[in-house]
Amino acid sequence: MTDPETSVPRLVGSGFVILLAGAVLGVSALGVTIRNGITEWQYALAFGVLIAVGEMVQFRVDSSRNRAPIATSAALGYALLRPPEVGIPPDVAQVVAVTGLATLAGVVPRMFVGLRWDLVVSCRRVLSVACAAAVFTAVVPGDLYWSGSAAHTVALTGVMLLAVLAAATVDALIGAGQATETLNQPFPSALRDEVVMAARIGMAMGISAILLAIGTSLIGLWGLPLVVVPLLLTQFAFRRFASARRTYRTTVRSMARSTEIAGFSSPGQNARTAGLAVAIGNDLGLRPDRMEALEYAALLSGVGQLALADPSPGGASLLRTRAERQHAAEIGASVIERSGVLDHVAEIVRHSNDPYRQGRANNSQIPVESGIVNVALAYEQLVGEGSGQSPEKAMESIGLGIGAEYDPVVVESLRRVVGRGFRF
């Protein structure tokens, strides 16, 4: 079973490269820093502690990657320090060394306690911070500092924005590459998702970093609590939201399982269908919000059966005729609609049993997700537990329905997904 939340992504390829790059960069930066000596150790220590703490309190929203906004803001902020309060601003090597060491210091406790950790994600931060530091020092002349004059401050802020932007770009590129590799998402759509994410969460982290740098440059270490305390509060609020969201997701999954308990589908059938639907959705490069609706729709596609009479002992085989299945889909959609919060999901479920020729081929209003759920359901019925056909045979049967029953684009995608070795 492929469960997007629990499956371990294959990180051997890009993950290894990122780790190697991070390690090489970190070690050489550390070497340079040791040779040159550390400047303004109070600031290095304070920011290092912040990064480590931020790393320790990192969190996840759904299956997307770990977020450690405080660590990111602190590391970027450290890279953007300038006088007057900071006598000698840290050079690039020192920024990288402090970020790297602090990140390790934050990850190691998580390893020991058994919390979720991902060195590759942490490594990506070291790389992007190094990039921001390099851009910043390259563009800002040595004598430009927070003098209070309007021209200086505007120029400095502008360059800070540029540096943060550079960091975001590097991170988005790396992230998109990783998504392409692990989820088999097409690179352009993976990049689009990363950029959208960077524009939302990334921008907030970047601006916080700039505020942190300005505040610290102006009033010294007193500037840290001014940014960090609100940031910490926001992060706590966000974690609370993330846990509510997880609860919600498991609620939907549990409800989907009710068809199994009621005997309408075989154990695990909904989860298998959803796993396949998600794989196809990734392959087609759907946006994240649509992916979520797709997963819910695949999970809940059978819920309408609950309102029907009892299943025959044969389970799902009862609902083989088209009319019955479409009736169940219609009921399911109205049930889901009743919740008032899953309208997209209802729309997908409503058309999930329409044959392609009478449905999507003529009506572009019907979302492609309906076609995906349709194909995923069919493939699961053929290959899933109990029916046990070989994938090749199943592909052959589905191939016979191309254009009439199934959306050709989706079937092509299924062929790729199965060809890459997708197994339930």
Add this chain to the structure above:
Amino acid sequence: MVLVIALIHARPDVPTVTLGLLLLVGVLLRSRVGPVRASLDYVVHIALFLLSGPAAAVVVSVLLPLTQDRRLPLMRRVFNGAQAVLCATAAAGVYVGMGGGRRAEVLESPGRALIAATAAIIAWLAANALLMCLVLWLDHGATSPLTFLRKVAAPTVLPLTGYGLLGVLLAVVWIGGLGVGAILLVVVPLLVARWTLSLYQAERDAQAATMRAFIQVIETKDLYTRGHSERVSTGVGMLGRHLKLGEDRQQALEHAGLLHDVGKVGVPTRIIQKPGRLEDFEMDAIRLHPARGVELIGSIPFLEEVKSAVLHHHEKYDGTGYPAGLSGENIPYFARIIGIVDAFDSLTSTRSYRPARSIEETLEILHADRFTHFDPNLVADFVQVIRAEGWTAAAADQPAPDGTVKAGIDHDDLSLGTSGGASGSAAGPTES
């Protein structure tokens, strides 16, 4: 009067004007989080202490009523404005008293400015809470001042103090040379904070709505139990508030009430809809429903109490219930609560074999069975709650009882020795 003094001292400088304008568009900085209006606009005032001095902050707070929802009555808006002026004055007094400076002085002694500003924020919040308490006390409304302090003021004081620091940050960045541009930078964390505060509630609401919709599907199996879960959820909610449960447990109890019969999805519709007396094997199928329910919701990270309540809501106080035959205090607290409300709702709704009982009659049945079936103390509480608050009985769209059905028993219709109704296996394992 305070206002007049402030007006004399205030000078209309750039920060006062721009931040005043910001306040006017400050609807941006507000969000509705549950019953509390989480307003982050006092952040602007805090910035003004450091930028233009306390007098300016007091003057600007007069603008607040203008930004408020036009649907509020004028009196209310004027009152809120006056409240803001008083809060600002209190905060200003503390800020000056603690020796907080302004403009260049802030950068010279940032520590003192920071501490003074923090104290001013706390003074602001304290003044606000005090005034609210005063109003609630004079109002004799539904919320008592104590409830307000416990439920609204106490949990928000720490976050609001923390976010107040953004005001100090705004001032520092402004004084440092960025001027008006500082607003652009600081607005981002403020907006993120506001967004985050609203997300959580949205997710919780979605969760509740989805569970309701789902429960309704399961109840389509049986016309007679339609709305039962919702009503039980309401009922346990009323009892829970009477028992003064904490916020989290109250929510959990209501969830448990809503989900207690979710396992019925695994009971064949044929059995649920069967009129008349059930065979033993059919009753056994029904007895499985608590376990099925836990199987279904087991992976949802609810409080353990929700799951144990779903599993044990058919236990009886004398130990003759199912599935585990627990007795007395061994039955989980939530399960005892739900058991009472569950029975109450079943008895007051129509069944295929009998019309709905009246509320008084039902309360007497509960009372009569308080040692055999229910927790006597909780029954006493529940009777009190229903007598005080009333009960909206089952919806009228229930079908009338089927005259042809002579005997029969619903799984939760467990009445009840002396008061008539079912006995024997339907009410649980027979004592032997």
